[in-house]
Structure formats: structure tokens, C-alpha cells
Amino acid sequence: MRWEVFERHYDIAVIGGGLCGVSAALKSAWEGKRVILIERRSALGWEVTWALELTFEPTATFACLGNMHSSVAEVIANRMGALGGYHKNRLDAVIAELLLDKLVEDAGIELLLYSTPTRLLWDDDLAVGVVIGNKSGEQVIHANVFIDATENAFLWRQAGAQFTQPQAKRGKQVVVFNGIAEAINSPITLGDAPDAGIFDVTVQPSIWDGEAFVEFTVEPFSALISRERILDAIPLVRERVHALSNALVTHSGHEPYPIDVFKCTNERSDELMHPHLKNLIGAGVWAIADDDERTVANTIGSRVALGERAGELAMSMHLEVPHDATQRAEGSILTPPHYETDVVVVGGGTAGAIAAIAAGRQGVKVALLEANAFLGGIGTGGAIHMYYHGVPGGIQDEVDARMRDITPLFGDAEKVLGFHPEAKKIVLQRMALEANVDIKLCTTVTGVQVEEATAIHADARDKSIMRRDDVSESHRYLRGVITAGVEGITVYRAHAFIDSTGDGDVAAMAGAPFIMGRDKDGILHAYSQPAGKLDEKGRLAFLNFDAGYVDPTDVTDITRARRWGIRHYWRERFTSEHRLLYIAPLLGIRQGRHILGDYQLTLMDEIIGRKFEDAIGYTWAHYDNHALDYENESDEAVFWVWLLGQWKRMIGCQVPYRCMLPQNVEGLLVACRAISLTHDADRKS
Structure with missing residues (x-):
């Protein structure tokens, strides 16, 4: 740092x-x-x-x-x-x-x-x-x-x-349409739709041909409520404004603008x-x-x-x-408020959101903490709205099916490359709320509360939702996470925690060992700074390229990387020919920490398709390492890519539950890219 x-x-x-x-x-x-x-x-x-x-x-x-x-x-x-x-x-x-x-x-x-x-x-x-x-x-x-x-x-x-406080707490949500049938040169006021919970609906012009912005007011002021109301606003404006009837909804505001x-x-x-x-x-x-x-x-x-x-x-x-x-x-060094629940999931990307949904469906109380103003991670706020290999199944299939069901509201599905990121935001949010998950947006974990395991506590075995059978005295018990949010510090205490931060932040703070980067020089996989665009066919697409390298555990370096990434898009003059719809609010970080767990998955496991008795999932892709200096990669990587020429060959294996169990920490699962892998086994596309 x-x-x-x-x-x-x-x-x-x-x-x-x-x-x-x-x-x-x-x-x-x-x-x-x-x-x-x-x-x-x-x-x-x-x-x-x-x-x-x-x-x-x-x-x-x-x-x-x-x-x-x-x-x-x-x-x-x-x-x-x-x-x-x-x-x-x-x-x-x-x-x-x-x-x-x-x-x-x-x-x-x-x-x-x-x-x-x-x-x-x-x-x-x-x-x-x-x-x-x-x-x-x-x-x-x-x-x-x-x-x-x-x-x-x-x-x-x-x-x-x-x-x-004001008598009302209203917010203005914005939805963006592209490919409109005729130009909109001045605001069009459409009034209210109280049955749908939206008011002051207005269509605003854009500086670009073929684009328009739909604004509407919701009450109370809430990013969750505003996002849900998008599905009510879209058909309303399509019905009332001919120019928008067949246009494609490309994106929306990440959060509402405060009116009161x-x-x-x-x-x-x-x-x-x-x-x-x-x-x-x-x-x-x-x-x-x-x-x-x-x-x-x-x-x-x-x-x-x-x-x-x-x-x-x-x-x-x-x-x-x-x-x-x-x-x-x-x-103002105050005692922070405490929040008690059964399960805390930290990180609301695809992995974290699905983890929270799965836990909530088991009937336990779940809090989902997400640093951004939306769920879905790189697949929504990262602009990478398509799958690159992998294995279907489980709740993810349900998410995909529900996305397909609502995508026609946003426009012709053929006009979207992959899946629609706005649809995924809404589907994940809906499914989490249906599972009674308490979603806390704009909330970042900054620390943890741990209890040293000098002896095995009876209540820890009784209350923990997941546990090892061989708890030793060297382990720590994770009891709480400390967060920074819009209203300051909050401590979330639970019986079990799931680290879906992407970088294993909670596990590392709790004292779990980890590796980061390749053995020779510690270099991580390159990061990207995606952006949304319309392609030559008028489809919702994205730009994605290697922008450089970043230490995703260091807030000063993440700041540097973000600023460097967006500067790749700088021009002295922008025209409609090369305009962007949006710059993704999330960096495309491919690798950070790998928490050392009870088992560490290897490249050889993936090459031979190893199976495990405690398998909980699968990995399936090619060896998509973006390195340009393979002489600094491991001997296994050099052999596989340079000598055998197998960079494109599809490989994969089962993923054991033990990869999710961090060493030295009880009461915690790691469910993100930070699971226990070697650098070579982490093949990020």
C-alpha cells in the first residue's frame, strides 16, 4: 500500500x-x-x-x-x-x-x-x-x-x-433506451402511474442520435425499489411513446438521484x-x-x-x-450498532448472491453485504454479460431461466450479446428477496472479530452451520465482520460466514493463510476495464481488454488501476462513431488472493479430470492465462502451453468442498475466485 x-x-x-x-x-x-x-x-x-x-x-x-x-x-x-x-x-x-x-x-x-x-x-x-x-x-x-x-x-x-427529515423521501431512477425510431428533441412528460408505484415519468433527449432517457420517481428512496420499478416503467413508456416501442433498453442508473x-x-x-x-x-x-x-x-x-x-x-x-x-x-468514536443473524454472506456478485439465496431457502436468517449498489458482480456491473465455458446446473440454471423470461421487456433478445445485465441484476435481487435475504448495499467489510480457539467451545459446535470434525486448538472462530457503510460502522455477527468478496478479504482478515500471484515474481493475471457499447449490428455488447496489473487487496492500487483503466477510453473528441454507452463501474479483476484450504486444487487435477468424494462443483475451461512472458510462469505452465501447445484444450475436474474451508479459521466458507487453488489452476478468462 x-x-x-x-x-x-x-x-x-x-x-x-x-x-x-x-x-x-x-x-x-x-x-x-x-x-x-x-x-x-x-x-x-x-x-x-x-x-x-x-x-x-x-x-x-x-x-x-x-x-x-x-x-x-x-x-x-x-x-x-x-x-x-x-x-x-x-x-x-x-x-x-x-x-x-x-x-x-x-x-x-x-x-x-x-x-x-x-x-x-x-x-x-x-x-x-x-x-x-x-x-x-x-x-x-x-x-x-x-x-x-x-x-x-x-x-x-x-x-x-x-x-x-423531509416529509417524503423520493428518488429519481433513469433507464436508457437505444435504437429509438425517431428523434426526441425535448422532454416528453407522461405523468404518473400510481398503481405501478412510479410517478413523474419523463422522456429526456440525449446528445446522441437514437438514444433517449426515461426518468421516473419512486418512493421511498431505495436502490432496491427503484430497480424493481424498472420493469413497470418500461412497458408504460413503450405504450405511450411510439419512438420507444421497439427500442432496446441498454442500461440504467446504478442508483437513484435524491429528490427530497x-x-x-x-x-x-x-x-x-x-x-x-x-x-x-x-x-x-x-x-x-x-x-x-x-x-x-x-x-x-x-x-x-x-x-x-x-x-x-x-x-x-x-x-x-x-x-x-x-x-x-x-x-465520534462511538460503539457501532450490532446486527445479529444466522448467516452473513460478504459479496453480492453471482457467487455471493446465489450463496445467499441457497442459504435463505434453508430457512435461516441471511444478510447479504455488497459493496456496490447492485448485485451480480462482473456479470452485471462489470459489463461481461456472457458466459465463457463453465458448467451449468443448480440455482444458476434457475437464474438463467428467469433472465430469459424477463429479457423481452428490455427488447429483442437477439439485440443482446449474451444475457442482459440489467435483467440479471433484477433476477438476483428478486430471488434473494424471495428467500428472505436481507440485502445491504454499499457495505464494505473493513475488519473482523475472531475468537482464538484455545479450546473447543461447545456452543461453537452446536451453533455453527458448517464445521469440521477435527477442530484443533490452533484454529480461530470467526464471530463477526466490521463494515463501513453510508451510515458508518456496523458489526454483523452470525453463526456462519461466507466470503464471496472475490479476493478472500474476510478469510485473510481472520488470519487464514493465502498465496497471491505466480511463484517467481508474484505477478497476478492482468485486469481489464470493460465498457458497454452498441456493436455494428446495433446489439448491446461490450469492450474488454487487458488494461494492466493491479493488487486488488490494496485500495490505493485499485484506485490507480481504475483511473488508468478508464483513461484507455480518452479521446480529444468523441463522436457517435466511437461513443460508449457506459464505463463498467467494476474492474475486471481476474485474480487476487487464493486462500489456502484443506485441499488446494492444481493444474494437474484439471488436466486429468480428477474426481473427489466431497465434490460440490465443477471447473471446465481452457488454460486461459493472459501472460505474455511464459518464461516467468511455472514449469508446468511452460510445458503445457509452449511444449505441448495445449493452451486451447478444454480441461476441468470436480471441485472438492475442502477447497472452500480456509485453514486456521472456523465458521467460514470461501465461495468465490479466492478458493484454494494454485496459481496455474486459476485460469481466468
Whole structure:
């Protein structure tokens, strides 16, 4: 890990990488300040890039900020126009994501993605640090001034600011149609469909020919509810708008855009200043006291202006917070809430979602924790919506059948390469909810609670859903996982845990041994940064290529890899000929840790088709190692590929249950690509 990020002392730390946060960071950095920007998602400007709120008026002003015009908004509008991504007050989300990243890079701002604030530290009337959580654990950000640009005023609330909730909590969901029959040049208002639970249905134009955006409001504000309502909105707009009747739904917003925003009720000399801490600034619509002004400010243009005002306020402060002040800090180090259940599944990709469904169908209480705003992992948010070999069977067959049933709602199935990723998101969500699984989105495990096994505890044998018969005194019992979510830290305690994080994060945190990378130099399989597109036949397809190498256990390196990956798509000018539908929010990570289990599957097992008495599945593919330097691979790999020329030969075997049992840890199964394999046995396509 590049620990210097956490050892540095910044002039300004901006927590939250939405438009308010990006604007505040840019304004501060342009004036020479040393700035760090923290965002929990994989992209900046979530309002545009994730929620697809694309109407942008850069000259928008509002009275509470003195009717100021935003220089940051003007820069964004001018640069987006020059890139071909801004027309008639509408933005392109892909180009916006690329531009925001470039602006932050050019301004010299330190950026850390995939990181959620969990605690604010303060000393007397000064904020002195922010604890962030991610898959690498917890770290502290040090700065002289802090800007709270989170959507829920997380830092302000931790420091005692009071808020009132709006009477309604509505969200706006967006669905994107392509291949429309005729151009839509202005918004089309379709009204409400209360029986379907959707309101304010509007069709918005795109900057691209053949594309349109359908917006609708749902209540309450929920990513799960919004996604389910998509299936009601699609037939409604097809019936009412002829241009969309045969169009293909290509993608949707990853999360809804908030319509109703709570407000801070404390008296303040400046609306953006925290009522108790003199170096904690607010950069959120929630900081505006007047109800009418707050409604007006809830646009993306006004959010940029609001962030710029926060940046100006931060620059006006001349404070020096000692770097060691966090050592004597107090404040929001609170006892986190506890959640008790039978089974906790960490990771809601295909493996984790199916694990949760299977457990829920056994009648036990299951919590499914997913770091993103959707289920399905690489097959949905990773844009790889097709299967590459493998073996059908089990619940996966049911998932596939139900996807086929609802795919016609999205358009002609022949217009989709593979399966439809939006259909899979909805099917996995539905099946999990039908199994009474409690889905917790935007939740990342940052630590674990373990109990050393100095003796065999009777209750551990009685309560554990899965166990070994030969528990030794050297084992640990996993009792809980510590998570970072939108509302801070939560501890989930259960009788059994399933690690479907992809990288064996829970198992490694609990002390299970692991290997990572090839023996000679530790290099992992290359990662990719996929993107969605329309192919030459107008089908929903994707781009996928090796983008480089990444350590997927290091949040600083994942951030670097994400930024490097999306820059492969940068152009000085975008046209309809090479536009993208979306950049996948997930990296295509092919390999991370392999947790050492009671059995380690080998390449030879796969070549000879070995069978096991405790088989629970199958592997079937060719030796799809993307290495370009086989001289650094193992002797077995060199022999199989170079000498025998068997790279394309299909091989496979049974997978034993023992590959899922991590050494030294009880109460945990590993069910993801991190199961116990050798590097050569892990053949990622």
C-alpha cells in the first residue's frame, strides 16, 4: 500500500466525490492548496456518472450563495462541449466521468476511491482527522480543513449537527433506451402511474442520435425499489411513446438521484460552516436552510456552484492542525450498532448472491453485504454479460431461466450479446428477496472479530452451520465482520460466514493463510476495464481488454488501476462513431488472493479430470492465462502451453468442498475466485 497517502498532512480534505466535492477540491487545488479527495464509489460525480442526472445548466445561480456564477461549472461546460459531450444542456455520462478524472489529475489532487468515511475525530473545536474504511482496513486522513461533501452530511451529524427529515423521501431512477425510431428533441412528460408505484415519468433527449432517457420517481428512496420499478416503467413508456416501442433498453442508473433532501437546523453565521467545529465545512444541498432555495439548489449545476463556494470558504481559513492531533482526539468514536443473524454472506456478485439465496431457502436468517449498489458482480456491473465455458446446473440454471423470461421487456433478445445485465441484476435481487435475504448495499467489510480457539467451545459446535470434525486448538472462530457503510460502522455477527468478496478479504482478515500471484515474481493475471457499447449490428455488447496489473487487496492500487483503466477510453473528441454507452463501474479483476484450504486444487487435477468424494462443483475451461512472458510462469505452465501447445484444450475436474474451508479459521466458507487453488489452476478468462 502507498502508505504515504495516509502519512501526509493536507491543507484540505474533501470527503465525498460527488459534484459538490469535486468542485470544492478543484477550486482549492487551482489556488495552490494541497488537497485530497475521498470517494466511496469507483467514479467521481456520481450524480452524473451513476445516477444519470444529465441536465446541466452551468449558469444556474441561487440567492443563498449571493447569486454567484460558478467558474468550475463554466470549465466543465466548455471542456465537455469541446470533447463532444455537451449539447443543449445535456451531458454524456461517460465523457463526464473521463473529464472529471482528468481535471482532478491535472489539478494535482490526491484521489482515493472505494473508501467510506466511518468516524470524525476532533479536539475541542477543531476537526483533526477522518477515519475511512475500505477493503484494506481503516486509515486516518489528516488535514487542516475538512469539507463534508457526503450525500448524508455524515461528518456534520457525527459532530453534533441537527437535521430534520423531509416529509417524503423520493428518488429519481433513469433507464436508457437505444435504437429509438425517431428523434426526441425535448422532454416528453407522461405523468404518473400510481398503481405501478412510479410517478413523474419523463422522456429526456440525449446528445446522441437514437438514444433517449426515461426518468421516473419512486418512493421511498431505495436502490432496491427503484430497480424493481424498472420493469413497470418500461412497458408504460413503450405504450405511450411510439419512438420507444421497439427500442432496446441498454442500461440504467446504478442508483437513484435524491429528490427530497433533509436540512440542518442549527443556527450558523455561514450556512456552510459547521455549528461547533470551526474547520468543518459543508458542501451539500443539506446545508441550505431555506426550503425553496434547497429545492432550487438540487440540480447538478447548482451542486457544482455550491461546492465551489465551499472551496472558497476552505481557502480563506488559515489554520494549522498538528499532525499528531488525532492521537489525543475525541468525538465520534462511538460503539457501532450490532446486527445479529444466522448467516452473513460478504459479496453480492453471482457467487455471493446465489450463496445467499441457497442459504435463505434453508430457512435461516441471511444478510447479504455488497459493496456496490447492485448485485451480480462482473456479470452485471462489470459489463461481461456472457458466459465463457463453465458448467451449468443448480440455482444458476434457475437464474438463467428467469433472465430469459424477463429479457423481452428490455427488447429483442437477439439485440443482446449474451444475457442482459440489467435483467440479471433484477433476477438476483428478486430471488434473494424471495428467500428472505436481507440485502445491504454499499457495505464494505473493513475488519473482523475472531475468537482464538484455545479450546473447543461447545456452543461453537452446536451453533455453527458448517464445521469440521477435527477442530484443533490452533484454529480461530470467526464471530463477526466490521463494515463501513453510508451510515458508518456496523458489526454483523452470525453463526456462519461466507466470503464471496472475490479476493478472500474476510478469510485473510481472520488470519487464514493465502498465496497471491505466480511463484517467481508474484505477478497476478492482468485486469481489464470493460465498457458497454452498441456493436455494428446495433446489439448491446461490450469492450474488454487487458488494461494492466493491479493488487486488488490494496485500495490505493485499485484506485490507480481504475483511473488508468478508464483513461484507455480518452479521446480529444468523441463522436457517435466511437461513443460508449457506459464505463463498467467494476474492474475486471481476474485474480487476487487464493486462500489456502484443506485441499488446494492444481493444474494437474484439471488436466486429468480428477474426481473427489466431497465434490460440490465443477471447473471446465481452457488454460486461459493472459501472460505474455511464459518464461516467468511455472514449469508446468511452460510445458503445457509452449511444449505441448495445449493452451486451447478444454480441461476441468470436480471441485472438492475442502477447497472452500480456509485453514486456521472456523465458521467460514470461501465461495468465490479466492478458493484454494494454485496459481496455474486459476485460469481466468
